[in-house]
Amino acid sequence: MMLQARNLGWSVRRLPIVHGVDLAVREGETLGLVGPNGSGKSTLLRLLAGILKPTSGEVTVEGKPLSGLPRRLAAQKIAYLEQQADTGEAITVRDVVELGRTPWLASLQPWSDEDDRIVAGALADADLRGFENRFWATLSGGEKQRVHLARALAQRPRILLLDEPTNHLDVRHQLSMLDLVAALPVTSIIALHDLNQALTCDRVGVMAGGRLVALGSPEDVLGVERIAEVFGVRASMVVDPADGTRIFRLDHLR
Amino acid sequence: MTFPRMALAAAGLALLAAHAAAGPTKYPLTLENCDETITFDKAPATTVTVGQAATEALYALGLGDKMTGTSVWFTDVLPEHRSINDKVERLADNDPSFESIVARKPGLVAVQFIWHVGPEGIVATREQFHDVGIPTYVMPADCVAKDNSVGVDGTRTAAFSTETIHQGVRELAEIFDVQDKGEEVVADLVKREQDAVERAKALDLKDVSAVFWFSSADMNIDPYVAGRKGGPAYMLDKLGIRNIVESDEEWPVVGWETIARANPTLIVIARMDRRRFPADDFEKKLEFLKTDPVATQMDAVKNNRIVVMDAHAMDATMRTVSGIEVLADALVDQGIAR
Amino acid sequence: MTIATAGRHSVARLWWRWPAGLVAMAATVFAGTCIGETPIPLSIVVQTLANKVLGAAYPLDPIDMGIIWNYRLPRALVAASCGAGLALSGLVLQSLLRNALADPYLLGISAGASTGAVTVTIAGIGGGAVSMSLGAFAGALTAFLLVALLARAAGGGVLARGTGQIILAGIAGSQLFNALTSFIIAKSANAEQARGIMFWLLGNLSGVRWPDVSLAVPIAVTGLIACVWHARSLDAFAFGADSAASLGIPVRRVQVVLIGLTALVTAVMVSIVGSIGFVGLVIPHAARFVVGVRHGRLVPATALTGAAFLIVADVLSRTMIPGQVLPIGVITALVGAPAFALILLRGRRRP
Structure with missing residues (x-):
């Protein structure tokens, strides 16, 4: 297993935010994580990234406990994209993407041409060519999100943890980001709000009240009843006559 | 005794005689004192002092029995006033509180430094005292030709002169209707000063320079030295010595580099009871002069021409005269003649 | 301007920057040795250095030689160390706490130093065996430790992701120690005494001699090395501690090491020269x-x-008013503020 969580939990002042999560992700798999606000998706991702120390259970990466891994080695394996990371620094797009090389460079190790190549590739993948010298403060929300993705790509991780990466993105970039992530030879876990996007993942996990209440293929997990139960909305499945793709139509419960 | 000295002594006696006939004070008495007008209907029955110089001036005038409290002491009282001082209550070693003074219901508050009762009123402002019907008198040495709003210890607009000391003694004498005693005290101060000046003149000094080192905030730091218009500058001027410091501030900070390169003939260091900084101790000052790699190279240090002087004599007080005497004696002892 | 592209690609190709920096530093120190309160010809400065460093034997006035070797050179070296140390401390705190207004005195160090100084000089603790510098150093470290403990107890600061706590703890600590200082002064000194202490605390380089150099220079160099070593880690904090952690930075260790070192550097500098403002912030x-x-x-x-x-x-x-020395804090603000305003205005023109 690429990434595995056993009985994973995290509580603050004895208030459990995430508890009893068992999860195993295979190499190359794309796992969608859905759930209403406050269901513990972000916390779970931070636990899986090793940024939060679990208060119960453990996370293993390729069979080895994450907690025993030095931060730098962990960051060489796992890249994590925060939901809203901002800065007041007068930093350029290229500077941000170059940060992605941090785990691969020892303190005084010089920057190499290989690093340059990787950064250029990451910028291209995130459709950011021509943005290199733009200052962070001049970017739109969607552009910032893409820069963060490029930074995560420059990290050359085996596992990509993305917390609502499609927020702020225009429709075209939403689609290309998901396509990009799906096409990458990496294992990824993506927290999503859009249930239709979740349908395109290999598997989907549903979070509610800090628990992983369901895990399986999108068709099995995202049933109309469960959506009503977890999200409190009425979902109906619609089929696109053009190619037979199924999409959700959502409405208030009556 | 040389001729000029005899002449001066005679002049002093003549002065004394002239004023002795000045007669009693006519009340109500109105005085201009440090930008305030003060009026007395009669001689004050009691007085409280703020500042050692004011205290000692009143003792010298024989008014110890009218004093009901003293404060702001820098050093031990002069030996000749010790017995009377033992009978007067010391309200505080440092700043007294306003209420402790008012509680004595004094007929006058005599003050050495204006900053105790000035606009910032460390004790209280003069208006506060006047509001409760207590007149204040500030020794003119601290406000005549002096701008106390500039510089840390104020800045003199014109050079200090012992004239302002004499003025203070005379005005206090007038307030208390002891003018004969006042003239006697002044004549004595004048005579002592002239004697010292004569002794220095006899040495026929040429190109002798000096610096007055009061203290330093830390041992190696730039020192506080006497400016060119205060009491020490007056002493030097009277004795024909050049002050290497050219600042109007009372105690400016001047770098050792500047002092060493000016290379004064004489270094005067202050002895005091205060122990706020290590350099307050004159032994520490001596130690610095004899160990600092640069200071040791100064002519004054090499030839051991270091004069220790009581710090209180460096302030503008009646003790300034003893400072002149110490300095004149040092010149004679050091053999700094041509 | 230079930000985006200037020679990022290979540190190897930019090796000359380090010797160039060293030369620039040496030139500044040399200039500081040449210029002083009194004019001393350049040739005498050079000859003095030759006598002292190379063992030459030029016949020189011992006073001139002493001034250059024992006053000016150590002072320039300590000024350089102190300027570098305070500026780096400010940089580290601004980066780690992501607060543009952070400065080295944020952690209560300056307030603690003044309390330590007045405790020694006015309250007379230590019975004369403890110098004002030592008192200031002890006070600075005590204040910092208290602030760090408070921040930790509040669940943030040095040991967690939140940075608000340490700033708030620093404010609380500074207030407490400033109040203690005032209390000691009010209780056992008069206004004149307080004035003397404040003069010292405002910063003064004139008392600096060679023993101070042997303390200040190694501390500043240690600080510099630590910052160079952690340069990439500091970069990684641009988007906060979580982001730094996800980039492989051991956040907690880096924070503890760097903030602790900052406190040490600042405390040492304050104890040698007093709290010189403006440098660390600007x-x-x-x-x-x-x-x-x-x-x-x-x-x-x-x-x-x-x-x-x-x-x-x-x-x-030392040179603005001939024959008299101004407090250095006055100059740092007087020169620094307009210079900074100029930089701000120039910077605005960039995107």
Whole structure:
């Protein structure tokens, strides 16, 4: 297993935010994580990234406990994209993407041409060519999100943890980001709000009240009843006559 | 005794005689004192002092029995006033509180430094005292030709002169209707000063320079030295010595580099009871002069021409005269003649 | 300007920057040695250095030689160390706490130093065996430890992701120690005494001699090395501690090491020369405007700018009014504020 969580939990002042999560992700798999606000998706991702120390259970990466891994080695394996990371620094797009090389460079190790190549590739993948010298403060929300993705790509991780990466993105970039992530030879876990996007993942996990209440293929997990139960909305499945793709139509419960 | 000295002594006696006939004070008495007008209907029955110089001036005038409290002491009282001082209550070693003074219901508050009762009123402002019907008198040495709003210890607009000391003694004498005693005290101060000046003149000094080192905030730091218009500058001027410091501030900070390169003939260091900084101790000052790699190279240090002087004599007080005497004696002892 | 592209690609090709920086630093120190309260010809300065360093035997006035070797050179070296140390401390705190207004005195160090100084000088603790500098150092470290403990107890600061707690703890600590200082002064000194202490605390380089150099220079160099070593880690904090952690930075260890070192550097500098303001707050910003936000360049630039700035300020404090010395804090603000305003206005023109 690429990434595995056993009985994973995290509580603050004895208030459990995430508890009893068992999860195993295979190499190359794309796992969608859905759930209403406050269901513990972000916390779970931070636990899986090793940024939060679990208060119960453990996370293993390729069979080895994450907690025993030095931060730098962990960051060489796992890249994590925060939901809203901002800065007041007068930093350029290229500077941000170059940060992605941090785990691969020892303190005084010089920057190499290989690093340059990787950064250029990451910028291209995130459709950011021509943005290199733009200052962070001049970017739109969607552009910032893409820069963060490029930074995560420059990290050359085996596992990509993305917390609502499609927020702020225009429709075209939403689609290309998901396509990009799906096409990458990496294992990824993506927290999503859009249930239709979740349908395109290999598997989907549903979070509610800090628990992983369901895990399986999108068709099995995202049933109309469960959506009503977890999200409190009425979902109906619609089929696109053009190619037979199924999409959700959502409405208030009556 | 040389001729000029005899002449001066005679002049002093003549002065004394002239004023002795000045007669009693006519009340109500109105005085201009440090930008305030003060009026007395009669001689004050009691007085409280703020500042050692004011205290000692009143003792010298024989008014110890009218004093009901003293404060702001820098050093031990002069030996000749010790017995009377033992009978007067010391309200505080440092700043007294306003209420402790008012509680004595004094007929006058005599003050050495204006900053105790000035606009910032460390004790209280003069208006506060006047509001409760207590007149204040500030020794003119601290406000005549002096701008106390500039510089840390104020800045003199014109050079200090012992004239302002004499003025203070005379005005206090007038307030208390002891003018004969006042003239006697002044004549004595004048005579002592002239004697010292004569002794220095006899040495026929040429190109002798000096610096007055009061203290330093830390041992190696730039020192506080006497400016060119205060009491020490007056002493030097009277004795024909050049002050290497050219600042109007009372105690400016001047770098050792500047002092060493000016290379004064004489270094005067202050002895005091205060122990706020290590350099307050004159032994520490001596130690610095004899160990600092640069200071040791100064002519004054090499030839051991270091004069220790009581710090209180460096302030503008009646003790300034003893400072002149110490300095004149040092010149004679050091053999700094041509 | 230079931020985006200037020679990022290979550190190897930029090796000359380090010797160039060292030469610039040496030149500034030399200038600080040449210029002083009194004019001393350049030839005498050079001959003095030759006598002392190379063992030459030029016949020189011992006073001139002493002034150059024992007053000016150590002072320039300590000014450089102090400027570099304070500026780096400011930089580290601004980066780690992501607060542009952070300065080395934020952690209660300056307030603690004044309490320590007055405890020794006015309250007379230590019975004369403890110097004002030692008192200030002890006070500074005590204050910092209290602030760090408070921040930790509040669940943030040095040991967690939140940075608000340590700033708030610093404010609380500073207030407490300033109040203690006032209390000691009010209780056992008069206004004149307080004035003397404040003079010292405002910063003064004139008392500096060789023993201070042997303390200040190694501390500043240690600080510089630590910052260079952690340059990439500091970069990684641009988007906060979580982001730094996800980039492989051991956040907690880096914070503890760097903030602890900052406190030590600042405490040592304050105990040698008093709290010289402005340097720690403004120099890092000035350096950022010139070389950008990446710490690989920013760290040496900040150290160099801080060192040069304080040497210049010291020289100005001694030469502005002939024959008299101004407090250096006055100069740092007087020269620094307009210079900074200029940088701000220039920086605005960039995108």
